[in-house]
Amino acid sequence: MATHLVCGKLRLSLERPLLMGIVNVTPDSFSDGGRHFDPAQAVAHARRLVEEGADILDIGGESSRPGAQSVSIEEELRRVLPVFEALAGDGIPLSVDTLKPEVMRRAVAAGASIINDIAALQAPGALEAAAASDAAVCLMHMQGEPGTMQADPQYRDVVAEVRDFLARRVATAQAAGIATERIIVDPGFGFGKRLAHNLALLRELAQFAGLGACVLAGLSRKSMLGEITGRKVGLRETASVAAALLAARNGARILRVHDVAATRDALAVWSAVEGAE
Numbered sequence: 001m002a003t004h005l006v007c008g009k010l011r012l013s014l015e016r017p018l019l020m021g022i023v024n025v026t027p028d029s030f031s032d033g034g035r036h037f038d039p040a041q042a043v044a045h046a047r048r049l050v051e052e053g054a055d056i057l058d059i060g061g062e063s064s065r066p067g068a069q070s071v072s073i074e075e076e077l078r079r080v081l082p083v084f085e086a087l088a089g090d091g092i093p094l095s096v097d098t099l100k101p102e103v104m105r106r107a108v109a110a111g112a113s114i115i116n117d118i119a120a121l122q123a124p125g126a127l128e129a130a131a132a133s134d135a136a137v138c139l140m141h142m143q144g145e146p147g148t149m150q151a152d153p154q155y156r157d158v159v160a161e162v163r164d165f166l167a168r169r170v171a172t173a174q175a176a177g178i179a180t181e182r183i184i185v186d187p188g189f190g191f192g193k194r195l196a197h198n199l200a201l202l203r204e205l206a207q208f209a210g211l212g213a214c215v216l217a218g219l220s221r222k223s224m225l226g227e228i229t230g231r232k233v234g235l236r237e238t239a240s241v242a243a244a245l246l247a248a249r250n251g252a253r254i255l256r257v258h259d260v261a262a263t264r265d266a267l268a269v270w271s272a273v274e275g276a277e
């Protein structure tokens with residue numbers, strides 16, 4: 001298990017879990033209802049997340065919502081570049097949530113030091129774009145494609161299949177020259193998975209630390225939490241905090257969350273209890 005994450009010029013300690021605050025710059029993002037489409041509003045939201053205790057900001061201009069329209073390179077750049085440019089001087093590590101090599105390059109040039117790719121750098125040119133940068137990369141597992149992935153997800157052994165996929169993507173990234181300290185792995189909760197699959201992955205998350213890379217978990221406000229609690233997306237904060245804490249206990253070192261302040265409090269309680277051992 002990695003002790004540090006190298007992203008650009010920075011070396012982040014993974015001794016305690018890091019909070020990655022979500023900044024959507026999309027008009028159709030399911031949790032924020034498009035409130036942060038305006039770059040200025042996205043920047044203000046981002047700074048609020050930093051005040052709440054975010055260690056990293058994840059900025060995305062294309063919704064991966066099932067059925068969401070894909071966005072052109074020009075439109076995605078128009079959404080996210082002003083946000084990177086505004087935040088680059090703030091001294092907080094910035095992540096770009098994109099599938100597109102051109103967006104990766106331009107975001108890194110504008111200050112991104114993490115590339116968060118839900119397709120694990122499988123798009124043509126994505127691996128090369130990431131390798132040519134000094135950014136860290138998040139390799140996420142997804143079965144199928146965002147438009148149809150929830151239709152009928154099937155696994156023989158979800159934990160083994162996701163782990164083997166991530167092991168192959170880590171090996172591919174390493175072979176392209178990306179050092180292990182720059183690699184993050186993510187089982188991709190909700191991406192082509194039923195509730196039972198998501199629960200198995202959360203239960204067995206510690207296995208992913210065995211891949212040698214830093215583990216990221218993104219559970220915040222997801223439909224699996226709606227299935228468990230019966231709550232709509234806007235009322236899933238408590239469930240999200242519980243899920244984040246369980247992920248951290250099972251070895252996640254980056255927690256991708258909307259509700260930074262609440263998650264931070266939960267981690268503080270955990271850390272106080274552990275510290276008293």
Ligand code: 7PM
Pocket residue numbers: 022029030031063064065066097116117118138140186188189216217218219220221222256
């Ligand atoms: C609709 C459906 C809107 C799903 C947004 C989502 C992850 C991610 C997302 C994750 C990593 C959400 C997702 N989820 N990147 N991007 N890991 N690395 O709920 O779990 O935020 S988008």
